[in-house]
Amino acid sequence: MNEQKATVAQSRAERRNERGTTGVTETAQHRPQSAPFARVDRKAYGYNVKQVDQFLARARAIYTAQDSAEKALTSNEVREMTFDAVRGGYEAQAVDAALDRLEDVFAQRERDALISGKGEDAWLAQIGRLSSVLRNRLHRAPGERFRRPRRNVRSYDVGDVDALFAELLEYFERDKPLSVDVVRRAVFGSAQGKDGYEEQQVDVFLDRVVELMAAID
Structure with a gap:
């Protein structure tokens, strides 16, 4: 191919x-x-x-x-x-x-x-559980939010990912407007070693962010 x-x-x-x-x-x-x-x-x-x-x-x-x-x-x-x-x-x-x-x-x-079917409280509880999981990682210190890649594993530039996280924190903590499409179409530079976050782990996390934003917006 x-x-x-x-x-x-x-x-x-x-x-x-x-x-x-x-x-x-x-x-x-x-x-x-x-x-x-x-x-x-x-x-x-x-x-x-x-x-x-x-x-x-x-x-x-x-x-x-x-x-x-x-x-x-x-x-x-x-x-x-x-x-x-x-x-x-x-x-x-x-x-x-x-x-x-x-x-x-x-x-x-x-x-x-x-x-x-179950009432607004059930929906709020579901959203709250997912939000809590996501916020825990968002509040980690810049540069420490995801594991570093193993050798020959693709990774995203730490600074680029952390910059998006800063926007997400403003969205979740201070209600600053942010479109879910910004997350869907985010572009990160590639990196190696200590300068990168493992790509797959970042992608899985951002898919959950999209899931939450789509549910509450």
Whole structure:
């Protein structure tokens, strides 16, 4: 698999967290009136059209309750959805943006369902537990929030990650406005050794931050 195809084939979460890289160079073509997204050039790689269309159709059916027998779709499943890379497929960035919005819709539905079924106190308790876990790490000293990478393990620049954490602390502690998309699309430089935080650990944490922000915003 060439480098471009490998990049498109990553999950949305991995693409969003491929911080410090430019991602796929996509050349969008005009799309047919009935198509929900533009396609990349025939020689470029994009998301598999059939897979995207089928997933969105399933999500739409679940959201509108047209298919009550269908297993419920969660915001986490939307966040982790993957599509194969194919030549001439849908433009990845456009699909990712649409699925980010869809994730927010299902997160809000999950919140509303919990409040309706168990009351607002149950929702607040759930949010409180997650918030407490996240705040504990946010309040660690800069440079000490995540483990250092092992040899040959990819890592993010400590200063870049800590800068985002400063914004998150303002958001959680002082109600300073911050869009969840800032976290989703954050870009960190790469680093080695003591200058970096282990990439996977940072990504997992930020996915939980996105989960919390999508639930409360």
